[in-house]
Amino acid sequence: MTTTRQAGTRARILTAAVEVIAAHGVSGATTKRIAASAGCSEALIYKHFTGKEELFLAVILEVMPGLAHALDRLRSDLDERPLAEALTAFAESAVEFYRQAAPIASGLLTDPALLGAFRAMLAVRQAGPHIPIAVLAGILRAQQAAGRIRADADCDGAAALLMGACYQRADHSLLVELPTEPASFAGSAVSALLTGLSA
């Protein structure tokens, strides 16, 4: 009973955090504002989260449409669809994820104190934004073992290329009106990734 209520409060705080970050940015997302929006005390926030960093990490990991989910779908897609199709669908999801994550990620990079605390927390947990790239590389290596990706391809490099392109595309789409559609971006990036440049 208590546990259910606690889980409810935690979820309410997370939802409030998302709303406050959207309205005021990370730097303006004070625990005071989040508490007001969640209808709870600031003290209650600190009962559920050790600090703003942990709250933001929970927002990234638990609330936003997950990159982990997109990676799961890629894994099952690959059983049924051609490599190019599955990777293109994944790239579109990844761009969407990074678009939603951008305000928080940027907020962390902008605030030296918060960045320091976040770095320390990620180091202890061995977590971080580079983990999904390693997961994608693992998925590619499984395809390689099955003979669907050429044996001499660098799967770590390929994962960094595809994920990085999606990440940058997301940020750019927030800054400028890009000349290409998201689907055409994804198709073009995956085509380049599959073909390679070597003459």
Added chain:
Amino acid sequence: MTTTRQAGTRARILTAAVEVIAAHGVSGATTKRIAASAGCSEALIYKHFTGKEELFLAVILEVMPGLAHALDRLRSDLDERPLAEALTAFAESAVEFYRQAAPIASGLLTDPALLGAFRAMLAVRQAGPHIPIAVLAGILRAQQAAGRIRADADCDGAAALLMGACYQRADHSLLVELPTEPASFAGSAVSALLTGLSA
């Protein structure tokens, strides 16, 4: 004479802006602080720049070790070195550029008002962070025309992949202690880009 002095003031303001951004982040980089650091009045800042957005754009374009410069070097490198070597050297420079640009880019994405003004300015000037990708694609297409890149490769996609990987790598390096060295990252990404995945 006056022009020289004006240019000197402009440069002093830009240098002060870089220092203040490094110390206080974009959100804390007020014209008041920048003026104090440059030893001039706030009014003088507004004589040289229409606003904070234009000042930040000038910092990105004029002060930081340029991405444009790295692209120029890639162009000349390609006359003398193998494709893989030239692209790897470029990737290392691009990561370094994006590392230095990150606090400003993030600051823009975090501040809704500043982001709006910056978007409007970029739209009018037809400038933006996506332009270097188009320049890289053009460089790759010239190599393709010369037969050094396979004829069916998607050069726009390839440029987005390489630049995006460098951009994300730079941001991640600010958030976590990455398990790979910069040179190994660049080599791995370029290897994947050249080989391609298609079995």
